[in-house]
Amino acid sequence: MASYTGTRRAGRSPLICFAVLSYLMMIPGVLAMNFVSREEWKARAPKEAYKPMTDAKGVKVHYLGPQFSGKEHSECDDFMRSVQNQHMDESPEDYFDIAYNLAVCEHGYVFDGRGKGHRSGANGDVQLNSDHYAVLAFLGKSGVTEPSDEQIIGLQDSIAYLRRAGAGDEIKGHRDGYNTECPGGPLYKLVTDGSLDPGRLWDGGIHKVQRGEDLDTISAKYNVPKQYIITANDLKSPYRLTVNQTIEVPARGVPLTESEN
Numbered sequence: 001m002a003s004y005t006g007t008r009r010a011g012r013s014p015l016i017c018f019a020v021l022s023y024l025m026m027i028p029g030v031l032a033m034n035f036v037s038r039e040e041w042k043a044r045a046p047k048e049a050y051k052p053m054t055d056a057k058g059v060k061v062h063y064l065g066p067q068f069s070g071k072e073h074s075e076c077d078d079f080m081r082s083v084q085n086q087h088m089d090e091s092p093e094d095y096f097d098i099a100y101n102l103a104v105c106e107h108g109y110v111f112d113g114r115g116k117g118h119r120s121g122a123n124g125d126v127q128l129n130s131d132h133y134a135v136l137a138f139l140g141k142s143g144v145t146e147p148s149d150e151q152i153i154g155l156q157d158s159i160a161y162l163r164r165a166g167a168g169d170e171i172k173g174h175r176d177g178y179n180t181e182c183p184g185g186p187l188y189k190l191v192t193d194g195s196l197d198p199g200r201l202w203d204g205g206i207h208k209v210q211r212g213e214d215l216d217t218i219s220a221k222y223n224v225p226k227q228y229i230i231t232a233n234d235l236k237s238p239y240r241l242t243v244n245q246t247i248e249v250p251a252r253g254v255p256l257t258e259s260e261n
Helices: 014-025 073-089 126-131 149-164 185-193 215-222 226-233
Strands: 058-062 065-068 102-104 110-112 132-137 140-143 170-173 205-208 246-249
Touching: 058 149, 058 185, 102 149, 110 149, 126 132, 132 149, 170 185, 205 215, 215 226, 215 246, 226 246
Parallel strands: 058 132, 058 170, 065 140, 102 132
Antiparallel strands: 102 110, 205 246
C-alpha cells in the first residue's frame, strides 16, 4: 500500500515519482481529478514563451469579476476559450495567453491554463505573479457567486495538483496584496477558513475493506473524494462494499491524462 505524502512536493526523488506514476499506469480508468487539457478545450497557442515559476509560495484564488450567469458543462470548453480570447485580444494588460494557471468550472473540472511550472499573469505585478500560482473559479460578483460542492472539490484538486508541482502551502485570495474585491466574499471565506486546502496527499494504492468500513470512512481515511473512488472501481449504486474486498484509492491531484503518459 502506498503512503501519504506531505503537502510540499519538492523533496520527492525522481525514482519515487516514477514508481508512483508507473503504479498508476497499471490501474485502468483511475480518475483522480477531472482534468481538461489545453488540447481538449482547444486553447490557442500562447503568443510568446512562458516564464518559469521556480519557487511558488502557494496559490491565489480568483473569480471572473462582475457577473457570471452559470453554464451547462457542455458549454464550459467554449467559456474557457472566451476567457482566453478576452485576455489575449481585449485586455488592457495585453496578455499573451490566458492569465491563469488553472480554472475550475461549477462542475468541478479543472481546466489547464498556463499550467504548472509557468508564471501567471493574473495576480498583479511581476513579484505577485512570481510568488503564487493563479487559479480561477467560474464565479462572479453577481449571478452565480457561491461555489458548488463539486467546484470546491475541483479547487482542492487544482491546489493539490500545483503542490505536486512544487508549490508551497499558502492559499490566498487575489485581494491579498492587491487592491481588488476578487475573489468575492463567499469564495474568500473559503480561502480564509481552510475549506480549499486539499490536506495530505495520498499517492494512490490498494485498500482492503475492513469490517464496519464504507465509502465514506475510506474516503475520509485517505482524503480522496468518494466519487473518485467510485469511478476508479466502476462501482454501482448503492455502492455496498464487502469485508476483504480490495479497491483502488486513486492519488489526489493527479490527472488521468498524466498517469497514462
